[in-house]
Amino acid sequence: MMIAINHTHDKAARSWVAGANGPDGDFPIQNLPFAVFRRAGEQHHWRGGVAIGDHIVDMHALGDAALLEGAAAAAARACVSPSLNALFRLGPTAWRALRHGLFDLLKEGAPPAERDAVAACLVPREDAIFKVATDIGDYTDFYTSLFHADNIGRAMGLELVTPNFRWMPLAYHGRASSIGVSGRPVRRPLGQAKPPGAVVPQLQACRRLDYEAELAIYIGQGNAAGERVPIDEAEDKVFGIGLLNDWSARDIQVWEQAPLGPFLAKNFATGVSPWIVTLEALAPFRAAAPRPEGDPAPLPYLDSDQNRMSGGFDIVLEVRLGTARQREAGRLPRRVSVTSFRHQYWTVAQMIAHHTVNGCNLQIGDVIGSGTVSGPGEGEAGALSELSKAGSAPVPLDAGEERAFLEDGDTVILSGYCAKDGFARIGFGDCAGEVQPAPTL
Amino acid sequence: MMIAINHTHDKAARSWVAGANGPDGDFPIQNLPFAVFRRAGEQHHWRGGVAIGDHIVDMHALGDAALLEGAAAAAARACVSPSLNALFRLGPTAWRALRHGLFDLLKEGAPPAERDAVAACLVPREDAIFKVATDIGDYTDFYTSLFHADNIGRAMGLELVTPNFRWMPLAYHGRASSIGVSGRPVRRPLGQAKPPGAVVPQLQACRRLDYEAELAIYIGQGNAAGERVPIDEAEDKVFGIGLLNDWSARDIQVWEQAPLGPFLAKNFATGVSPWIVTLEALAPFRAAAPRPEGDPAPLPYLDSDQNRMSGGFDIVLEVRLGTARQREAGRLPRRVSVTSFRHQYWTVAQMIAHHTVNGCNLQIGDVIGSGTVSGPGEGEAGALSELSKAGSAPVPLDAGEERAFLEDGDTVILSGYCAKDGFARIGFGDCAGEVQPAPTL
CATH class of the missing domain: 2.30.30.230 (Fumarylacetoacetase, N-terminal domain)
Known part of the structure; x- marks a missing residue:
């Protein structure tokens, strides 16, 4: 409904x-x-x-x-x-x-x-x-932007637009204990990685630290184990939406990811905004969720008129990046990307219908990450490694600074809002975190 | 210590x-x-x-x-x-x-x-x-048996002994809400799969339902976020060990697994035994954890004299499989495999040292799955699809019955014990579950 x-x-x-x-x-x-x-x-x-x-x-x-x-x-x-x-x-x-x-x-x-x-x-x-506003039983992170999948695969040298991408909203289980509220510093993690050209892996401080701009979807009503949620009832399970930063260690990720997916590359820190905007507040900002020409129609359990016509949300997501030098010079963080969640390939309702189709029980307070929100254009990518093409094209900042990956002292600030003629602007506040140096090896 | x-x-x-x-x-x-x-x-x-x-x-x-x-x-x-x-x-x-x-x-x-x-x-x-004996904040499932990785990859037609396997204990985050105690029935899940030869995937009742015999390691003491646990202190974090059945839908898994790992193939049900055997009770049953000849030595953070000499545990794990027909005829479930956790490639201490090396915080009550316990010999494989070679060699049961994958009405019973001359037998009780038919599509 x-x-x-x-x-x-x-x-x-x-x-x-x-x-x-x-x-x-x-x-x-x-x-x-x-x-x-x-x-x-x-x-x-x-x-x-x-x-x-x-x-x-x-x-x-x-x-x-x-x-x-x-x-x-x-x-x-x-x-x-x-x-x-x-x-x-x-x-x-x-x-x-x-x-x-x-x-x-x-x-x-x-x-x-x-x-x-x-x-x-x-x-x-x-x-x-x-x-963090809820007691989070489980945290699931989706992967629902085709633009992100394409960009990040290229950036990491992995085939990440797999044949299943257009058939179901892919996801992995994240770690609930990694979730902290905006403002918590993020320590650069240690991890095992195999640098390009190395014969054997080593333990090192992450060299390719990245962020991912996402939405946090808060489950307000659970489903019993064994009981799936039909797509047109899926949003009844959602209380509201906040911002989420899925901090990512790309060098650790690329070495550990196959065959079981991301693990230590993601579970050292996940940031969320303090504020949860209710679905009711978002009602004016619905968007169509059309399938691109030539792509397969979703299977029936992932498809409905309602979802096609208005399953999306036009939520604008901005990322600003500040550096220590910028801060010392009294300058503000610089906006590095802006895009909208309406470009996502899969909708919130599709995520929930898929997550529960096997009877998996969602519980009150659970968090679902929307997946990185990346749009089609330049400057619409929700991760730094996408913007910098895996570091090969560093992103220019102010005063001659640039970034291929995050450096110690950098601050990442996500913010979001909905805006539309005839309606008041609905903001999400922000979700910020500053990178601290790694512990000694 | x-x-x-x-x-x-x-x-x-x-x-x-x-x-x-x-x-x-x-x-x-x-x-x-x-x-x-x-x-x-x-x-x-x-x-x-x-x-x-x-x-x-x-x-x-x-x-x-x-x-x-x-x-x-x-x-x-x-x-x-x-x-x-x-x-x-x-x-x-x-x-x-x-x-x-x-x-x-x-x-x-x-x-x-x-x-x-x-x-x-x-x-x-x-x-x-x-x-379930603890409030489980997070559940991590490891993948630490080389024999299992080799068998299951062959069975699923995937390359699952990846180059990282010998360098670190691989793992993915499971879903805490899926964990239920022994005796809870397991409903055959629905899920998206792409049967061999099919052009497009479809939603279907799982056709390749399987179990995985594992140990459940209960975290008794947490570590603060950002604080890694050295290998020789890792066991201080463990209260004890129980049994775990990581029920798995292989047809769903093979279609969804790349690139983010198992998701709906695993999170519909995970069984645990009621009893947690303390590490102190297991003290006499330690085993050496030698590296096979020719394999790389673990990186220093995963290596210690103590771990090499006695990081293993000689815990025998048995799987019995009962069918509805067997039960009706008054016959007992048949043992289909028996092996020992001492064959595992990675130890409990190595799992915890690796899990926390990036500062990931384990919390009191968390559950760590050991990974499927499969040994080197015939009849030592901890999953039915390994024993049946992906269904091509059904496992003979009594009275002409056989199983390639689990059928409705089947019961899977894990049990475990330690036995050694000069010491009393230490048992784990059992972890049982009966397969119920899928809901209607």
Whole structure:
């Protein structure tokens, strides 16, 4: 069942909260994404929060304030928990009730008494510290961009657009324990690699450190083991979408990948943004998911009218790259790529229908990586090794700097947003990480 | 630090508990493995238990009885929890104290008052229902038998002894949510496959269902992200070892495997035995882990004198296969293979040293699959497709039946034990599962 556009998507709606009404802000009243946070200085008081302008609605405080009723009130109280799993468990009707309740409290024209009570629940966003928003049972990383598969295969010297690519959304299991929230530094990993021309492999600090710009899809409702999810019910299982950086060690990957897939090349660090944008907030930004001319039609379990017409999401994904020298000179990180998730070969619904076709059970709080988001054009590649053609064409930065692969002190910042005439801009915040030197060998 | 042989390994020691002193039993006083159980009829009262003869020491009851002191008492109380993670968290000194305390309470000659108090804590094993013993954060499945790699590659028509095999213990991330305890039925999965000669793939019920006989290594102590575990400290992270059946859909696997490794071919079901045999119980059964003549020496981070001399474990692993017709005729499942984990190319310590060399954090309760255990000889292969040479040489069973792959109604039973002159037999119990028909397409 697809979520319809309703009054919470009305571009004309404005909030009384500071910073919520600018045209370029990430968090207008039409967005209302969720995170888990505490104030700097508090030790263990993690709770749910909803972004609005420059502030966060402290959902613990809001639940105590008893301004909501029925399903919305129950959903607000579930946000007292230090993970969003309790909220997810309540299901889509409760999620929607909470969104609509928050919208009414935060909009211009809300009754003054309610407004004062909500104002007492606001925390300045700059005072907040975040953590990963869900208890993640399992993390699956897909591989769904044909452009990425083509680019990265060329870059790594592997045949990565395999014959199965056009028949099913390929994926591997990632490691849930590797997932950390934006801001966590990323230590350059050690690993076994066999440099070009070497006769034997060696243990070394990664020499080809890379990022992958992806979306994080949060499972809000599970399926029982043995019970598959039909494609047109797949999105009912999704609470929302955030950003994900699948940090990758290409030299380790190319040596270990065959026959079992990526392992230590990926499980040292995976970054996610604090904010999860709900599927309801994304309703206006659906996109068609046509099959390229001449490609095979998906098998019936991966195909539906609904999916073909509107299974995609036009989510713009940007990558900025900063260096230590840039930072010291007071210059901002430089944008190195921008593309949209609508170019992806497989949709979110197809990923879930495929993942569960064998009866595999998804669970509340699980994370699904969308696969690297790379588009068709120059400057649309979601990994540095794609942009630099495996290092042979370093990406120019400012002041004569360039990058073939990531260097120590580099910062990678993913950001995302949806924009469309007639609708408010919906932002994802960002997902950042700085590369730290490897430990000694 | 390796665990030394001590008085709890003394073959002469006997227990006053019924069924503990036979020469062929799995659970003599020298074993004392852990599980999580409840009595049939109880709803939610999961707690830790220790096997002795035909009984289980109810660790919740034992903790209440206050028969132990100090670290042993604290460890017994931690077993009140519905998973063993709380016990694991206390660390190796506490695990050892509990083993030694239990040994003293259960041995012949224990003071009559203590004996009566412990007897009140015994539950007949046949009255118990089990669950997976730990909260599993992540599940990694290794691939460490050269014989298996060679056999299975031949069986699947893939090159699976890749050039990296002799340089590092290969692995992929499995799915923690797929793990269930012995006795859970296994539903034949649906999946996408491309049958031989077919022009396009199709969705079908798996036609090449298989098992893989493995060990389950339980992580008892984690490492911080970014902190690698040196090979000679690796076993300090291990609480103990159980049995694991990595159910595998070969037709799905062969179509999906390249380039990202097994995914839906494996994550529909993974079975584990209820019992975890502690590393201390296994101390007498260590084995050398020599490199075959002519093979490269492991890189320094995967090599040590200790590992070479005694990194292996001589754990015998048997597979029995029963069919519906056999069962109806009142006949017992037939043994189809037997081999030992000592033939494995890579050791437990090497797996952990490799898994963490990039800083990947293992966590308390994680499960590591050893990889299929296949030995060098005929009848030593740990998967049916190896024994049947990919179906071309069906394995004969009783009364004219044979199996190329598993059929509906088949039961696969793994069992394991250690046996050696001068020591009591240490058994692992078993890990069983029956194949149920696929859902309708």
